[in-house]
Amino acid sequence: MAEESTTALTERGVRTRERLIQAAREVFEEMGFLDTRVRHITERAGAAYGTFYTYFDSKEAVLREVADRIFADMTGRDRLPLGPDASPRDRVSRANRSYYTAYLRNARMMAIIEQVATFNEEFREMRRRHRASATGRSARAIRRWQSEGLVDAGLDADLAARALAAMVDHSLYLRLVQGEGDDTERFLDTLDALTVRALGLDRLT
Template identity: 40%
Template sequence: MTDRSATERLDEVPALADTSGMKEPPTTARGVRTRAALVAAARTVFERDGFLASRLTDITAEAKCSIGTFYTYFTSKEEVFTAVLEAAQDDMLHPGMPRVDDADDPVAVIEASNRAYFETYQRNGRLMRLQEQVATIDEDFRRRRLERGEAFARRNAKSIEKLQQDGRVDATLDPMMTSRALSGMVSRLAYSSFALGEDWPVDDLVETSTRLWANALGLTTPR
């Protein structure tokens, strides 16, 4: 079997959290349901109270179970937080994109990508805000967050570089710096709207961010 290149491995998006030290998942249907109820309850409490202020008694009360039951499935508040991120990971990291009829239109691709990002952020805004909080107190979590941002920036930089090679984007732009700047703009718009509560309509965010992307790259936006 051929090993993948180092570049391909670098572009892999790291998981939201390290799940290697977690307890083994339950094997019975009842155990699976109880664990899922604890994870759902933990997300509710974390998003409502913040990570630092949340207590295990709040989580178990929300899940309608005992502290003893909690310790059957998790060893700590940190571990159940990891489980919350694991449950949300597929939606947050791989939201998918709407179908683009003309894949040769880079502006349409940018628009579809931005829409998928904003819609995902809208569904998970409070959890995104919680991640910011935890990143300030957990070094491993902060490192993983930076690595995810770097992986996404490299992907966008490759797309920009390809457009430069095709003569469709300003060749004097540094692809990686441009990717960081434009991705950071979209990320901040999403955070302000859905994590901090400014609540801009998704359509407006998509239209504005897509036009700014296209204008910065020298592309033509559709009328």
């Protein structure tokens, strides 16, 4: 019955599963993935040891659930308000700040997911899949700006989106996981400026 669909669970079962997921995230963040044991998760959730295996096959399985939710949060639509007449530069700034805020909420787990992805192919694939979702949206924005004559039509939109995402991702990892830097606004303004200049949007008045 492990990893049973929530549609097949009772209301009590759904609550128990959610408690286990929340407990797993808390324990992973405190102890790291490698040192966490299933009993740590069940103790935190206030559940019997065997109850865990009603919903999940392993600690990897519950980490997948936690990671999926984090990536959904990280790559979801921008939540910061922006008017319909916003310029491309405004949209770049909004996207970077929205992503920064989401990364900040999830920094501890992102460090763990990145670590697990170095030795677990399934998590590498999950990371690629969720990154592709975000970069695909960026590539569509670049193509739209190309059609409007705002970005060089010869630029490969997909490669540009991936390169810019890698820059932002690694910069956020160094800042929020490794603790490099302390001036948030200067940091975000620099990411905005590099993105805008890379796309040639700095030519706009």
